[in-house]
Amino acid sequence: MDRSKDGGKDLAGLRIAITGGTSGLGLALVREWSAGGALVAFVARTEEGVQRIAGDVPGVAGIVGDVSKKDQIYPIALQVLGRLGGINVLVNNASSLGPVPLAPLGDTACEDLEVALTTNLLGPFRLTKALLGALRASAAEGRGAVVLNVSSDAAVTPYPGWGAYGASKAALHHLSAIWALELQEEGIGVLSLDPGDMDTPLHRLAVPDADASTLLRPEVAARNLTRSIMAELAELATLHRRKREAA
């Protein structure tokens, strides 16, 4: 990956936590931010996957945890804040499709909908809430704080067969919009962005026969999201400066 020097400087000193960091978009974000000089922590479910990536990307903090489990949220938050010493950016990326293979809602087990909701909605809600004080502290320092919830076009368009996933992402999208308004005065940005259809393990589970050449490479999607996060951080920093000058 070829990064310009300026891009590297932009990310230096920022602290980011990424859930679902061992494959697809999450892993691409781990690599992107680590190469850019940020302090990176990532979360994934298996010890083995975490060790693999932590060994592969030097200097990143790998945390074993499952964001869909209520009891694991605070242990994850503790390790994120312990290792990073604070946080500027949280990317809630870990996602569940619900039923695999995808199924019409009539054939969707309640348990599969629950898994989609706990992973895609409750997990991001709980983790964001646990880290909100730390995000507030970063915002007060003027470097900005951003929560990025990874969304999908399925959050706004009703695709048959994507009921569990689409409903959970729609809820996350709306949650993000409300939280963004509520946290405006604190200087914390909350984004909900659709990275586009990517060539990732999740997409292969959903659409096994998709033509990979028509899909975005996760590295490209990661770079696009990074640009959006940096633009939001820059805007928040400007607002913060103006507020201070007015005070």
Added chain:
Amino acid sequence: MIAASDPVQRPPGAKLLAVDARGRIRHLPRRQFAALVRRGDAVIANDAATLPASLAGVHGPTHRRIEVRLAQRGSLEPDDVRDFNAIVLGEGDYRVRTEDRPPPPSLAPGDSLQLGPLRATVSYLLGHPRFVALRLHGSPQEIWSGLALHGRPIQYAHVRVPLRLWDVWTSIASVPAAFEPPSAGFALDWLVLDDLRRRGVSFATITHAAGISSTGDAALDALLPLDEPYFISRSTAEAIAQARARGGRIVAVGTTVVRALEAAALDRGLVRAGSGVAKQRIVRDTRLRVVDALLSGTHEPGTTHHALLEAFADDATLLRADRELASHDYRTHEFGDSIFVERRDSAWLRSRPMASAIA
């Protein structure tokens, strides 16, 4: 007072006893806290998240069960997690009152301790059989994950159900640095912060490694509070300077904030930004240089927290306050009700340069 035994940070009926600078007392619901501060004031809270600092385990040489309560760390640096000073208790857990807990087996330098997934070695004793310096083994990640998976919040017998981290992290909890929760901050939620903002009150935080409140041993308790590292950001130092410049007061949320701000005090009520260690004890004769008012939990006379109040108000006023707390069924301890105390004649003292000599 009544011991608050449920781990609820903001019970709907939480009460607040307010003592103003002239010693007048009134009672109000704690959710109306923002009504006590004025436009232009700065409210400063401790944003330290609470470590799961209670580690159950086994003393290697004797195979006896112990509980290690981490109590002190040299700095707030993320990777500075190997060396702690700790209180070691014998068998049992929080359900037994700390003062009734058996002592640990005799501890010596080099003793190994197995604390769940964490392994530690006693580095040296700190002048008391229960008080040791210890070193945790492993990488910072192994130590943080060991604490996260095995540690529990330090807890006392008055709270009956086992505490979870979410019970003790305040709404504004940031870097995990406190050994017990900076519980005055339980009064704060996002609605209160919004209320303060609307009233033209600035809000800022410091990070202070709030230490343990009780060891179960009178000789050790006499050493409390231990030296505590803190960090004051530039923006918080600025918020204090701006409040001063516009004639506002500095309102501390919690005794740890008083300790940190007074340790970092400069002239004219300003504070130095940066890291430091609070060593000073704040007592009756301490001249407060920064803090004008304090929101705190309720404390029984005779405790170090109560002694700190004596720096704010005179004995007669505090005696009246204590009586009111008792007669109005206030609840005490970390999940209890609160008290708000304005420093007596603080505005008058500050407006006259000679006042310190007179006081």
